[in-house]
Amino acid sequence: MRPECRESPKFSRQVPEGRLSPQPSNEAxxxxxxxxxxxxxxxxxAIAAALLAYLAKSGTIDLRAxxxxxxxxPIALAAIALILLxxxxxxxxxxxxxxxxxxxxxxxxxxxxxxxxxFFALFLPGATGGDISRxxxxxxxxxxxxxxxxxxxxxxxxxxxxxxLLMPLFFAPFFSSAIAANSALTDLLIISAVxxxxxxxxxFACVYLEPLVQKIxxxxxxxxxxxxxxxxxxxxxxxxxxxxxxxxxALLVSLVGNSLMLIGTVxxxxxxxxxxxxxxxxxxxxxxxxANCLPVTPGGLGVGEAxxxxxxxxxxLRGGADALICWRVWTAIVRLLGVVFYxxxxxxxxxxxxxxxxxxx
Numbered sequence: 001m002r003p004e005c006r007e008s009p010k011f012s013r014q015v016p017e018g019r020l021s022p023q024p025s026n027e028a029x030x031x032x033x034x035x036x037x038x039x040x041x042x043x044x045x046a047i048a049a050a051l052l053a054y055l056a057k058s059g060t061i062d063l064r065a066x067x068x069x070x071x072x073x074p075i076a077l078a079a080i081a082l083i084l085l086x087x088x089x090x091x092x093x094x095x096x097x098x099x100x101x102x103x104x105x106x107x108x109x110x111x112x113x114x115x116x117x118x119f120f121a122l123f124l125p126g127a128t129g130g131d132i133s134r135x136x137x138x139x140x141x142x143x144x145x146x147x148x149x150x151x152x153x154x155x156x157x158x159x160x161x162x163x164x165l166l167m168p169l170f171f172a173p174f175f176s177s178a179i180a181a182n183s184a185l186t187d188l189l190i191i192s193a194v195x196x197x198x199x200x201x202x203x204f205a206c207v208y209l210e211p212l213v214q215k216i217x218x219x220x221x222x223x224x225x226x227x228x229x230x231x232x233x234x235x236x237x238x239x240x241x242x243x244x245x246x247x248x249x250a251l252l253v254s255l256v257g258n259s260l261m262l263i264g265t266v267x268x269x270x271x272x273x274x275x276x277x278x279x280x281x282x283x284x285x286x287x288x289x290x291a292n293c294l295p296v297t298p299g300g301l302g303v304g305e306a307x308x309x310x311x312x313x314x315x316x317l318r319g320g321a322d323a324l325i326c327w328r329v330w331t332a333i334v335r336l337l338g339v340v341f342y343x344x345x346x347x348x349x350x351x352x353x354x355x356x357x358x359x360x361x
Contacts, residue, residue, distance in 0.1 A: 072271040079267045079330045082260045087114050087334070089257040090160070093250045097156050100243035101148050101236070105138070112341045113137045118331075119338025147229075151236045156250070158199065161293070163254035165196045167262070167286040175280060184314045188287060203237060203247075210238040258286060268326035269319055276319040284311035288320065 091110035098105045117134035139149045172179060172189055179185050205213050217230050240247050265285045269276050288311050292304030305321040312320030 075267050075271045076330060079264045079327070080333055082264045082267075083331055083334045086257040086260045086264075087111065087118060089253045089260075090114055093159070093253050093257075094153070094156050096246045096250050096253075097152050097159075098149075100240055100246055101145075101152060103142075103145070103149070115334075115338040116342045117338070119335040119342060121335075147232050148236055151233050155237060159247070159250050160254050160258070161290065162196060162199045163251060163258050164286045164290050165192045165199070167255065167258055168192055168283045169196065171282040175283060178280060178316075179283075182314070182316070185283065188311075188314065189283070192287060206234050206237040207241040207244075210234060213238075258289070261289060262286065264327055264330070265323050268323040268330075272322050272326055273319050276317065278315075278317050280315045280317060281312075284308075284315045284317070284320075287311055288324070292324070 088107075088111055091114045092107055094110050094114075095105050095107055113134050116137065117132075120132070135150055135153055138153065139146045142149055168189055169192060179189065213234050214231065217234060218227070221227070221230055262282060262285050266277065266281060269281070285308075288304065288308040291307030291311075304324050308320035308324045310320075312318060
C-alpha cells in the first residue's frame with residue numbers, strides 16, 4: 001500500500017466536529033433548518049402521492065393486486081431472503097473498499113450500518129438517500145479522515161450504479177433480435193453503455209493519469225471553491241491503483257447483489273401476475289432501479305413506479321409498477337430490522353482508533 005493512501009488529506013480549514021463538510025458561517029438557526037427540511041419532505045411526499053394517485057387512476061397500478069405480497073407467502077419469504085442476502089453483499093463490498101485506505105471495518109458492523117441506512121432510505125430522497133445516515137455512522141468517530149470516508153462511500157455507491165448500468169448490456173446478446181426491432185430499447189442500451197464507459201474511463205484516468213486529471217480539473221473547476229474536494233477525490237480514487245483487486249471484487253459482488261434484486265422483481269411479477277413473466281425483464285429492471293435512485297421523492301416512491309411502467313412498456317411488457325410496489329412491501333419488512341439496530345445504537349464502527357480516543361474528555 002502506498003503511504004499516501006494511509007495518510008488523511010490536508011485541509012486549509014478545520015472541519016468542525018460532528019460535520020461531514022465545512023459549513024458556511026451564515027448557517028440558518030437549527031429551528032429554521034429543521035423546519036425547512038420538514039417542508040421539503042412534505043413537498044417530496046406530495047409529489048410521490050400525486051404520482052402514485054395518477055398511476056392508480058390511469059389503471060397502471062392494480063390496487064387489488066397489492067395484497068399479493070402478503071398472500072403469496074412462500075414467494076414473499078424467498079424474496080425477503082434475497083433482499084437480506086443482497087444487503088449482506090453490499091456490506092462486504094464496503095469492507096473491501098475501506099481496507100486500502102487503512103480502515104478495518106468488520107462485516108457485522110457494516111451489515112448493521114447497511115440495515116440502518118436501508119431503513120432511513122425510506123424517508124430520504126431517492127433510493128440512495130440512506131447513504132446520508134450511513135455516512136454519519138462510519139464517519140462520526142474519524143474526525144481527521146472524514147473526507148476519505150465520504151469519498152470511499154460515494155465510490156462504493158458509484159460501483160453499485162455502474163453494475164446496474166452494465167447488467168442490461170450483459171443480457172443484451174440473448175435478445176439481439178428483439179432489441180434490433182425496438183429502437184427505443186436500443187437507445188436505452190446505448191445510453192447505458194455510454195454512461196458505463198464514462199464511469200470506467202473516469203476511474204482508470206484517476207488511477208493511471210492522476211497528474212493529468214488533476215490539471216484538467218484545475219483548468220475546468222479551479223474557479224470554483226471545491227478544489228479541496230475534487231483534489232481529494234482524485235487522490236483517493238487514484239490510491240486504488242495498487243488495490244485493483246478490491247475494486248474488481250466490489251464490482252463483482254455488486255453484479256451478484258443486483259442480480260438478486262432482479263430475481264426479487266421476477267418473484268414480484270410471479271406473485272402478482274405470472275402470465276406477465278418474460279425474460280426481457282432483465283433488460284429493463286436494472287435501469288428501472290437506476291431511475292428509482294433519483295433524489296426526487298422519499299425512497300424514489302412514485303418516480304420508480306413511473307419509470308418501471310415506462311421501461312416495461314418499451315420492452316413490450318406489463319406490470320412494472322405493480323412489481324416495484326410488491327418489492328417495496330417486501331423491503332419494508334426488511335427495513336424493520338434497521339429500526340432495531342437504530343434503536344439499539346450502532347457502536348464505534350471502526351473499533352479503537354486514535355481519533356476517537358483523542359475526542360474523549
